[in-house]
Amino acid sequence: MRYFWSLSAAGFAATAIGFGPARMGFGLFVPEFRSAFSMSSSAVGFVSSLGFFGFLIGLLIAQALLDRRGPGLPVLSGLAAATFGMGLVALAPNLPVLALGVFTAASSAGLAWTPFNNAIHRYVSDQNRPAALSVVSTGTGIGIALAGLAALVMVLLGISWRLCWAFFAAASAVALVGNWAAFCRIDKNAGGGPRDGWKDLIHPPAIPLFAIGFAYGTTSAVFIAFAADHMVNSGGMRGIPVNATPAFVYICYGLFGLTGLLTGRVRDRIGLPVLLRLLMLAGAISVSVAAIFPDNWMGLAVSSGLQGVHVMMTSAVLAFWSERLFPALPSLSFTAALLAAAAGSVLGPALAGVASDAFGAGAMLLGTATLPILTALVLRNRHVRDTPR
Incomplete structure (x- = not known):
């Protein structure tokens, strides 16, 4: 129990910041950004893709730092990036500065995720x-x-979105100090694992893992960038302010x-x-x-709820599936799976923004649904190998 509480609390704070406002905040505030910076759907898509590109770059940097310096440096670098990036968004005078802030803030999720898994594997007992x-x-x-609650308070109290992002940056700074204190207690042994394992990941049973990651990354990124904005443009929900x-x-x-x-228990009950297939179907339905019910409370609950299930459960699947396939390279294989997801996250919103301008947001969202549906249809039981290579 020596490091259990400190690492658990530090990790909770880091992921809450990195995957809350830092990674999702742009999609949450798209209506405000459209108004403040006169953004088209194509511009929304490209800025969103730039943010997910920051996530991809963060993953690569994290792996390099983890191999050489251990988990502390990439985690602290990630929270520093989140603090700076969200502060930059709060002060952004124009679209290029906004885009830079989104890119920097989103990189924090890539920098902090896999190193924290590594830190817990290294310093917390098996039980x-x-x-x-x-x-x-x-x-x-x-x-x-x-992050959603903060945005709701902003609307109800008439607070500027800039103050909201300044609050996010301040919360990130607090998380940075807390994580620094936690990692100061950990020994300074450098290195997080093998440095030359990338070629070992080129293995046929891993292809379905990367394909699922790509489909998941594409679908979730398009939802984050455009779903809430489409609901706003369709008039919003009855009984609440549109924004x-x-x-x-x-x-x-x-x-x-x-x-x-609950992902592990569900997997044990119904099989991987x-x-x-159910997770791909959840993403498609979401x-x-x-697209079909953008101004309906039930539609909002079903769409956003299924997307939450799709994203969080698929992330968990990628974690334990990659570890099972490559038990000697748990951190590197998980990074590779996340890179496949990040590639979809970069391509998806950029293409979706262009399609939205050309055909409308509803048609674009319906088109996005075809990717997870086709992935589920093509997937066969023999393709899913949940055993070590």
């Missing part, structure tokens, strides 16, 4: 490890829900995402192939419902 990882994972859903709609989308998204904690 306490699952509980510690669960606490860290919970930070993602809670962080997204709290409060994204807040409810992300609150629901984050709370339903806590089902990710069935679980993967974006489809957002």
